[in-house]
Amino acid sequence: MIRLERVEDCCGCSACANVCGHGAITMVVDAEGFSYPKIDESLCTDCGLCARVCPIIARKSMDLSAKTYKSLYAGRLKDEAALRRSASGGAFWALASAVIADGGVVFGAVYDDDMRVVHRSADTLEGCRAFQGSKYSQSDTYQAYREARDMVRSGRKVLFTGTPCQIDGLLRFLIKKYDNLLTMDVVCHAVPSPQIFSDYISLVNRRLKGRLTDINMRDKSTRGWSHAFTYRYDLADGRSLVDQDKTVDWGRLFFSKLIDRPSCHECKYTNLNRASDITVADFWDDDNMRPDLRSPLGTSLLMANTDAGERMLRDVADTITMSAITEREALQPCLQRPTAADSRRRQFWGDYHAHGFGYVYRRYFDDTNYQKFKNMIKKILKTIGVWHPKE
Numbered sequence: 001m002i003r004l005e006r007v008e009d010c011c012g013c014s015a016c017a018n019v020c021g022h023g024a025i026t027m028v029v030d031a032e033g034f035s036y037p038k039i040d041e042s043l044c045t046d047c048g049l050c051a052r053v054c055p056i057i058a059r060k061s062m063d064l065s066a067k068t069y070k071s072l073y074a075g076r077l078k079d080e081a082a083l084r085r086s087a088s089g090g091a092f093w094a095l096a097s098a099v100i101a102d103g104g105v106v107f108g109a110v111y112d113d114d115m116r117v118v119h120r121s122a123d124t125l126e127g128c129r130a131f132q133g134s135k136y137s138q139s140d141t142y143q144a145y146r147e148a149r150d151m152v153r154s155g156r157k158v159l160f161t162g163t164p165c166q167i168d169g170l171l172r173f174l175i176k177k178y179d180n181l182l183t184m185d186v187v188c189h190a191v192p193s194p195q196i197f198s199d200y201i202s203l204v205n206r207r208l209k210g211r212l213t214d215i216n217m218r219d220k221s222t223r224g225w226s227h228a229f230t231y232r233y234d235l236a237d238g239r240s241l242v243d244q245d246k247t248v249d250w251g252r253l254f255f256s257k258l259i260d261r262p263s264c265h266e267c268k269y270t271n272l273n274r275a276s277d278i279t280v281a282d283f284w285d286d287d288n289m290r291p292d293l294r295s296p297l298g299t300s301l302l303m304a305n306t307d308a309g310e311r312m313l314r315d316v317a318d319t320i321t322m323s324a325i326t327e328r329e330a331l332q333p334c335l336q337r338p339t340a341a342d343s344r345r346r347q348f349w350g351d352y353h354a355h356g357f358g359y360v361y362r363r364y365f366d367d368t369n370y371q372k373f374k375n376m377i378k379k380i381l382k383t384i385g386v387w388h389p390k391e
């Protein structure tokens with residue numbers, strides 16, 4: 001049976017909970033908002049299956065320096081409307097369109113009615129629209145793994161997309177290889193806490209005096225494709241607001257390294273050893289090696305890791321403009337090393353649990369000069385013992 005001694009050893013994929021035929025494992029949310037398996041030992045027969053399918057345990061004994069890719073490309077979707085909705089160059093849409101046209105089903109991350117990020121399936125192109133766009137919070141794959149298993153067993157073509165650990169978890173949970181399953185992972189910086197994301201959504205709802213139904217954090221309508229997050233907030237009352245100065249910058253929280261899942265700081269997928277058929281990412285070309293591949297609306301990196309992945313990229317070649325690139329041109333930080341945690345991580349969570357989101361937001365993320373001044377005064381008052389924060 002799985003015995004988790006360190007939170008860093010679990011990416012929360014839910015493969016173990018799904019594979020246990022005795023219902024001995026449930027996924028339980030911890031104080032940071034991340035899910036971990038909890039085992040009911042009275043139901044466990046000690047068959048060892050959960051440990052055998054765990055992707056993190058498996059990767060601990062693998063040679064992760066062994067490169068798996070077969071070919072590398074930079075690409076851009078030809079359909080401009082779909083490219084505008086995509087986080088980068090629209091690689092996902094090209095793959096999803098081909099699978100849907102073949103009568104298949106696509107799995108990806110969406111916002112549910114409460115703006116939580118979860119994995120769902122779609123068998124129409126219209127349904128796949130909700131998968132477009134990066135959702136910067138950990139997605140829940142628990143139900144999707146079972147549904148995907150039933151679909152592949154029925155012989156239907158399936159495209160399952162997600163973070164590298166989610167794809168590896170799915171493949172191990174399925175145990176057997178299926179020719180009708182194609183997988184696509186994204187190069188992954190880290191996944192932030194769903195709990196903090198939920199606090200952030202509540203804050204935005206309050207500031208916008210409404211209820212969010214969607215956020216596009218990489219909106220291209222005003223500045224095109226850019227490193228800086230540009231937000232489009234869609235609200236239940238029909239408003240669609242771009243870059244409102246009243247709202248809150250999730251990018252600052254996302255890149256803070258304070259709220260990521262602990263396993264991300266020891267990620268075993270920030271390398272060229274991939275579990276998926278196809279890996280996609282942003283092709284930023286920050287070192288200006290391929291200016292010919294720049295696009296104001298985004299360029300994707302596409303990495304074919306298996307024969308099936310190579311075949312798929314050949315199949316979509318008429319919908320996406322692709323150019324071969326070198327490994328040096330493809331490499332980016334999250335293909336080389338895990339994102340390091342901020343040294344204040346423990347302090348941050350202590351403050352969060354003691355004082356709540358409003359306090360940590362102001363203390364760690366609101367860096368206007370006025371707020372910096374207020375923080376300094378509070379620190380002095382706290383140090384001399386005349387102010388005791390209650391939030």
Ligand SMILES: Cc1cc2nc3c(=O)[nH]c(=O)nc-3n(C[C@H](O)[C@H](O)[C@H](O)COP(=O)(O)OP(=O)(O)OC[C@H]3O[C@@H](n4cnc5c(N)ncnc54)[C@H](O)[C@@H]3O)c2cc1C
Nearest residue numbers: 086087088089090091092108109133135161162189281282
């Ligand atoms: C949490 C996260 C971190 C990322 N970090 C990097 C990075 O460091 N470097 C980099 O180059 N690219 C990163 N990406 C990938 C990048 O932003 C694009 O998703 C990718 O280039 C695909 O582009 P596209 O135009 O095909 O995407 P889109 O058409 O926008 O497709 C989005 C795809 O991402 C999946 N997805 C969205 N949100 C999630 C989520 N929360 N969990 C699982 N899957 C999700 C969807 O299921 C879909 O398959 C990250 C994405 C996510 C979600």
Ligand code: SF4
Nearest residue numbers: 020044045047048050
């Ligand atoms: S060892 Fe077997 S029975 Fe026990 S929790 Fe794991 S999968 Fe379930």
Ligand code: SF4
Nearest residue numbers: 010011013014016054
């Ligand atoms: S990484 Fe996945 S399989 Fe391993 S313990 Fe965590 S949830 Fe279970």
Ligand code: SF4
Nearest residue numbers: 164165188190264267
């Ligand atoms: S950084 Fe690694 S461990 Fe974290 S979600 Fe991404 S692939 Fe999984």
